[in-house]
Amino acid sequence: MTKRPSLPDAAGSTLGTVSGVALKHILPAALVLALVYCIPDTLEQDTVSKFLRSRWLVSGKPILRLFLVLGIVRSLNGALNSWATNNWRVTAHEGWVWDHEVAVVTGGSGDIGQALVEGLISKGVRVAVLDIQELPSRLRDNEKVVFVKCDVTIPSEIAAAQEIIQRTLGHPSILINNAGIVRTTTILDEPEDHLRKIVAVNLMAHWFTAKVFLPHMLSRNKGHIVTVASLAAFMALPTSVDYSATKAGALAFHEGLACELKHLYKAPGVMTTIALPDFVKTQMTKAYWAEVEAAGGILLTVDQVVDPILKQIFLRRGGQIFVPKSRAVVSFIRGWPNWLQEVVRDIIGRKDRAVDSPWVRK
DSSP states (O other), X not given: OOOXXXXXXXXXXXXXXXXXXXXXXXXXXXXXHHHHHOOOSSOOSSHHHHHHTOHHHHHTHHHXXXXXXXXXXXXXXXXXXXXXXXXXXXXXXXXXXXXXXXXXXXXXXXXXXXXXXXXXXXXXXXEEEEESSOOOHHHHTOTTEEEEEOOTTOHHHHHHHHHHHHHHTOOOSEEEEOOOOOOOOOTTTOOHHHHHHHHIIIIIHHHHHHHHHHXXXXXXXXXXXXXXXXXXXXXXXXXXXXXXXHHHHHHHHHHHHHHHHHHTSOOTTEEEEEEXXXXXXXXXXXXXXXXXXXXXXXXXXXXXXXXXXXXXHXXXXXXXXXXXXXXXXXXXXXXXOHHHHHHHHHHHHTSOOOOXXXXXXX
């Protein structure tokens, strides 16, 4: 089993969040305030006082003030984001005991799914894996893992899986919609059967699993639904329009679900989290590694994607996770002027792609 970094425990998550904010934002801001406003006009002529009254430092006060303001705005924005995505709750949700919890992971036999399962069971969570692929050998003998061969695009199979899970593990309090497929093709070349399959696996399955596992969460006002989407949700590019469309739909599902939970089902204790990673280096994407690297793209490791998801779950907070964090800027693109959006799409879209199609002109 892959050794994972230590994950936050239930008791310390809120304290950890508060102390983290203090160390990361409040203390640096206090130091800048001291430099900007608290330098006495009269100091003894020692080395420190000469430094504090030096011309470059005094003339740099406006810049320090600007950094201070930007830092405060950034910290406030981060705090509001954390608050909003946690159902407007400041503290972590109560009532979670990890060795009493049950999780469902769709696509749990794949690279990302396996890592999610291993991270969950490391904290004592019992996990049901729903997949059409057999369970990896390293998980087969683990008593905390139950494998149910299930096609998540077929509602009746999910319902049957739920009965097995309830008998063997209990009612799930965590649902991770991780199953997904990808294959590059142009719009004109895409076979109908593949289009229907990718929409069913990457998008419709979210509805099917929620309809089966969400009702019990609502009855207890406790749960966590995690949607594994992609940065492709914000930008559709040549040969992956189908994938981008499904991930944009998954983002809409996540946002709509969060809104229904608060305002229709009145279940603020059921959290939602969405993960939006860049391109991930898995066996499923192996055929595209060279193309991504040649285009200057990022190939994330599985751990880079899985660790933030697990951290979010064990913090007992809902959230929105960009991987890497710097890619959050991609979400701003939709608000840019049309001409600027097209410039970005043109720059990325004109990169060479290995496309075997009678429709593509060289």
